[in-house]
Amino acid sequence: MSERHRRARREEVERNDEALLRAARAVFSEDGAHASVASIAARAGVGIGTMYRRYPTKDALLQHLCRLSLEEYLAAAQAGLADPDPWGGFAHYLTAAVLCGTGTLGSIAGTVAVTDEMADLSARGDAVASEVVERARKAGVLRPDINDVDVVLLIEQLGRSPLVEQVVRHGRTDLVDAAERARERLIRVALDGLRAEPAEPLPGPPPEWALFTERWRRRDAEPGSSGR
Amino acid sequence: MSERHRRARREEVERNDEALLRAARAVFSEDGAHASVASIAARAGVGIGTMYRRYPTKDALLQHLCRLSLEEYLAAAQAGLADPDPWGGFAHYLTAAVLCGTGTLGSIAGTVAVTDEMADLSARGDAVASEVVERARKAGVLRPDINDVDVVLLIEQLGRSPLVEQVVRHGRTDLVDAAERARERLIRVALDGLRAEPAEPLPGPPPEWALFTERWRRRDAEPGSSGR
DNA sequence: AAGATGCGGAGCGGATCGCTCCGCACAACT
DNA sequence: AGTTGTGCGGAGCGATCCGCTCCGCATCTT
Numbered sequence: 005m006s007e008r009h010r011r012a013r014r015e016e017v018e019r020n021d022e023a024l025l026r027a028a029r030a031v032f033s034e035d036g037a038h039a040s041v042a043s044i045a046a047r048a049g050v051g052i053g054t055m056y057r058r059y060p061t062k063d064a065l066l067q068h069l070c071r072l073s074l075e076e077y078l079a080a081a082q083a084g085l086a087d088p089d090p091w092g093g094f095a096h097y098l099t100a101a102v103l104c105g106t107g108t109l110g111s112i113a114g115t116v117a118v119t120d121e122m123a124d125l126s127a128r129g130d131a132v133a134s135e136v137v138e139r140a141r142k143a144g145v146l147r148p149d150i151n152d153v154d155v156v157l158l159i160e161q162l163g164r165s166p167l168v169e170q171v172v173r174h175g176r177t178d179l180v181d182a183a184e185r186a187r188e189r190l191i192r193v194a195l196d197g198l199r200a201e202p203a204e205p206l207p208g209p210p211p212e213w214a215l216f217t218e219r220w221r222r223r224d225a226e227p228g229s230s231g232r
Numbered sequence: 233m234s235e236r237h238r239r240a241r242r243e244e245v246e247r248n249d250e251a252l253l254r255a256a257r258a259v260f261s262e263d264g265a266h267a268s269v270a271s272i273a274a275r276a277g278v279g280i281g282t283m284y285r286r287y288p289t290k291d292a293l294l295q296h297l298c299r300l301s302l303e304e305y306l307a308a309a310q311a312g313l314a315d316p317d318p319w320g321g322f323a324h325y326l327t328a329a330v331l332c333g334t335g336t337l338g339s340i341a342g343t344v345a346v347t348d349e350m351a352d353l354s355a356r357g358d359a360v361a362s363e364v365v366e367r368a369r370k371a372g373v374l375r376p377d378i379n380d381v382d383v384v385l386l387i388e389q390l391g392r393s394p395l396v397e398q399v400v401r402h403g404r405t406d407l408v409d410a411a412e413r414a415r416e417r418l419i420r421v422a423l424d425g426l427r428a429e430p431a432e433p434l435p436g437p438p439p440e441w442a443l444f445t446e447r448w449r450r451r452d453a454e455p456g457s458s459g460r
Numbered sequence: 461a462a463g464a465t466g467c468g469g470a471g472c473g474g475a476t477c478g479c480t481c482c483g484c485a486c487a488a489c490t
Numbered sequence: 491a492g493t494t495g496t497g498c499g500g501a502g503c504g505a506t507c508c509g510c511t512c513c514g515c516a517t518c519t520t
Binding site: 210 | 410
């Protein structure tokens, strides 16, 4: 086999893999973990066999997807921390985290087996994100009654986009752009609500990490109190 | 049959019906429209047969649920308009709409057949809500670059509570209260972000009602441009 | 022409779902 | 006590769907 041909094949394979991952993320986030592999393959425009040659099982695909998402999340937090401006870094972290759809996979967590690598990525991401939030609050640009957990919850809440999903489901692909722009406006609204000097303090005590217990935790680990 | 006994029976039936509806709403909002009727009956603590005696089909149950939700949404908007304070009314409308879970059923819209009554309720709810938003904006308490559609989208976005769902799915019922309190904090954050005098204007043009085309619209109606 | 390689999708066994239908518990009448 | 009426629970049926296998085919190399 010629070298040129082999390279062309490799490229096609990569293209297929990318399409597969994009389709899988979209389908899983819309329909949940119970989405069928056939629908993913169809959306990616590849055959089922091709997909199974790359991922030996549906769980493997899910795990790979989760790992990628967790990596994106960690990268978003690190980029935010790299920004010298506390508010700019925070805003970047939040926006990137929402758009990359980490929250999208929250509904899958618990369905897929959590590997050590996933648990580690999650812990590191949360740690860096916590630093970004803490720095913004200490700089006085973030309202003082806001928690790092609050922020994670907000990201999760904004992560899914029911409107975009529904527009797609109805086949109105012409509206997708408008729907996504609308969501970005909402992110900005949330950011404005997070700025310092709020009209009145938030009700109740700030949430605790315990809310995320068992999220990206190994199954065999005893259920402790801290999700960090 | 005695009168006392008949009344006791009636009460039990109503209790069952209420439990059924609550369970159905919870299950459908968590798992989507594909959730099984068996799981709903189990969650409500009644047999499948009992459920089918009340609702002749799964679709009937879904339709009833949608109607109730749309009624709650209309009531929330009307209550908001009844409040003489423009901001207070707006805040009440938004909070009530989010908590009653109208957005929860957004994922179901499109799966269930839309009746005339549902279309009518939706249109009236949107009209009243639009009035509440407009009044707040004209009073200068709502940021001027915000739309009524923006608000509806925000409600939809905050409507589902992935955290609460996941906590429940993991069986950590002891955390449900904390999760819901955390969500209420986020609603407040969003409200603060909607107040007048924002740091900088929102990006892009405000969204249009066309985004909701075909949402609660009769199927046979031609796809027009306005969802109002 | 013959071989190599990777792709698409028909189809299999099993799981699940909507729904039916029947046995049973319990109270009211006789 | 026996009979009738009423509403409940859940086993189970046919249909559907899903994860996964496996084989025929298209394409390219030699």
